[in-house]
Amino acid sequence: MLNILQFALLIFALRLVDLSLASLRLLMITRGRKALAWIFSFVKSAVYLIILQMVLKSIDDPLTIVVYAAGFATGMVLGMYLEERIALGYTHLRIISPKRGAELTELLREEGYAVTEIASQGKDGMVTLLDCNVRRRKTGEVIRFISKFDPESFITSSAVRTAQRGFFRK
Amino acid sequence: MVEILTSPQAWLGAGLIFVLRVVEMSLDTIRVLMVIRNRKGIAWVLGFFQAALFVFAIGFVLSDLSNPIRILGYAAGFATGTVVGMIIEERLAIGHIQINIVSSAFGAAVAKEMRAEGYALTEIPARGKDGMVTMLSCSVRRKNVYKVRQIVNRIDPNAFITAEDIQPVRRGFYRA
Numbered sequence: 001m002l003n004i005l006q007f008a009l010l011i012f013a014l015r016l017v018d019l020s021l022a023s024l025r026l027l028m029i030t031r032g033r034k035a036l037a038w039i040f041s042f043v044k045s046a047v048y049l050i051i052l053q054m055v056l057k058s059i060d061d062p063l064t065i066v067v068y069a070a071g072f073a074t075g076m077v078l079g080m081y082l083e084e085r086i087a088l089g090y091t092h093l094r095i096i097s098p099k100r101g102a103e104l105t106e107l108l109r110e111e112g113y114a115v116t117e118i119a120s121q122g123k124d125g126m127v128t129l130l131d132c133n134v135r136r137r138k139t140g141e142v143i144r145f146i147s148k149f150d151p152e153s154f155i156t157s158s159a160v161r162t163a164q165r166g167f168f169r170k
Numbered sequence: 171m172v173e174i175l176t177s178p179q180a181w182l183g184a185g186l187i188f189v190l191r192v193v194e195m196s197l198d199t200i201r202v203l204m205v206i207r208n209r210k211g212i213a214w215v216l217g218f219f220q221a222a223l224f225v226f227a228i229g230f231v232l233s234d235l236s237n238p239i240r241i242l243g244y245a246a247g248f249a250t251g252t253v254v255g256m257i258i259e260e261r262l263a264i265g266h267i268q269i270n271i272v273s274s275a276f277g278a279a280v281a282k283e284m285r286a287e288g289y290a291l292t293e294i295p296a297r298g299k300d301g302m303v304t305m306l307s308c309s310v311r312r313k314n315v316y317k318v319r320q321i322v323n324r325i326d327p328n329a330f331i332t333a334e335d336i337q338p339v340r341r342g343f344y345r346a
Contacts, residue, residue, distance in 0.1 A: 025252070032260075034253045041249035049244060052228075053235050092270075092334060109299055116272055116305060117297040131270075131296070131305065133332055161267065161333045 008063055011054055012071040018047045019075025023083050031088060087136040090160040094131060095146055096120070097153040101128020104150055108132065113142065133160060175239070183234070184243030187227055191244060194223040195251025199259055207264065263313040268336045270307055272296070276326035277304020283325050284308065289318060309336060 021044035028037040051068070058064045097104050101117065105128070108115050118129040134142050139157060146153055201216035231244045273280055281293050281304070291308035310318055315333060322329050 029252065029256060032256065034256055037256065038249040038253050041252040042245045045245035045248035046241060049231065049235075049241050053232065056232065090332070092332060114299070116303060118294055118305065119297075158334050161335060162331075 004061070004063065007054075007058070008067040011051060011064065011067045012074075014047060014051045014054075015068065015071025016075045016078060018044060018051060019072060019079050020082055021047065022075075023079025027083055027086065027088065087139075089136050090133050091136050091139040092131075092133050092158045092160050093139070093142065094129065094156045094158075095153050096122070096127055096129050096155075097150050098122060098124070098127045099152065100150045101130060104128075104146065104153070105130055107149060108142075108146075111145070113138075180237055180239055183230070183237070184239040186243075187231055187240055188243040188247035188250070190223055190227040190230075191247025192251040192254060194220055194227065195248060196254050196258060197223070198251075199255025200262075203259065203262065203264060263311075265312045266309055266336050267312050267315050267333050268307065268309045269315065269318055270305065270332045270334075271322055272298070272303055272305050272330040273322075273326045274298060274300070274303045274328070276329070277306060280304075280322055280325045280329065281306055283321055284318070287317075287321055289314075289321075 021040050025037060025040035025044055028040055055064055055068050095104070105115050105117050108130070113132055113134060116131040118131060120127050120129045132142070136159075143155055143157070146155060197216050197220040201213055201220060204213040204216060227244065227247075231240050234240060271277075271280060277293060281291055284291055284306070289308055289310060291306050294305040294307060296303050296305045308318065319331060322331060
C-alpha cells in the first residue's frame with residue numbers, strides 16, 4: 001500500500017503529465033494537426049480520469065488538494081516551457097531602422113535570413129522598413145542581433161499563420 | 171472483466187459517454203469562438219449546456235470506474251470532440267487574415283488579377299536580395315484565403331506568401 005507521501009508524489013507527477021499533454025494538445029489544435037490533436041487529447045483525458053479518481057478517494061486529506069493544485073500550476077508552467085522549446089511555425093518581424101537599414105539588411109542576409117527592404121517615410125525623414133519572416137525558434141536570436149547592432153531600431157513581431165515557399169534559415 | 175466486455179449495457183453506457191463528450195467539446199469550440207467575437211448571449215447559452223453536459227458525463231464515468239470501456243469512451247469522446255471542434259472552426263472560418271505576397275517579377279500581374287477577382291490590395295515597391303520586388307498587402311475574409319492562394323499561384327508560382335490573423339479596425343474593402 002502506498003504511504004501518504006508516495007501517494008501525493010504520484011498525484012503531482014500525473015498532474016505534470018496531464019498538463020504537459022494539455023499544452024501539446026493545444027499546440028496541435030492551433031496548428032491544425034488533427035491526428036496528433038486526437039492522440040494527445042485521448043491520453044490527456046485518460047490520465048486526468050485516473051488522477052480525479054485518486055483525488056476524490058482521499059478528498060478529506062488537505063494534502064491531496066494542495067498536491068492536486070500544485071501539480072496543476074507546475075504542469076501549466078512546464079507546458080509553457082515545452083511550448084517555447086518546440087516553437088513550431090514562423091514569426092513575422094517588422095524592423096524600422098532610421099539610419100542603418102541598408103547595413104542591417106546586409107548583415108541579416110549574411111547571417112542567412114531573407115529580408116525585404118521597403119523605403120519609408122518617418123517623422124524625421126526617410127527610414128527603412130525591413131520585413132523578415134523567421135522560424136519561431138530563431139526569433140529571440142534575431143531580435144538580440146538587431147538590437148545589438150542598431151539599438152535605435154523599432155521591432156515588432158507577430159505570429160504567422162501559414163507560409164508558402166520563401167527562404168527560411170534552418 | 172470479461173463480463174463487462176461482453177455486456178451490451180456496459181457498451182451502451184460507454185457509447186453514451188462518448189457521444190456526450192463529443193457534443194460537449196463541439197459546444198466548447200463554438201463557445202470559445204463566440205467569446206472571442208464578444209457574442210455574450212450565445213456564449214452564455216453554450217457555456218450553460220456545455221457545463222451541464224460535462225457534469226453529467228463525469229458523474230456517469232466516476233460512478234463506475236471499474237468499467238474500463240467507460241474510461242475509454244470518455245477519453246475517446248474528448249479526443250474526437252476536439253477534432254470535430256477543429257473541423258467546425260475551419261468550416262465557419264470566422265475572422266480576417268492579412269496575406270503578404272512578395273513577388274520578384276509578377277507583382278503587377280498578380281495585383282491586376284486579384285483586383286479583377288474583386289479583392290482589394292496595396293502594392294508596395296520593395297527590395298529583395300536580388301533587386302526590386304513587389305510586396306502586396308491584402309486583407310481578406312478567412313474563408314477566402316484559399317482562393318487568394320490559388321490566384322497568386324496561377325500567376326506567379328514562385329511568390330512568397332504568408333498569412334496572419336488580424337482584427338479589422340476601420341473601413342477597407344472586403345470581398346464578400
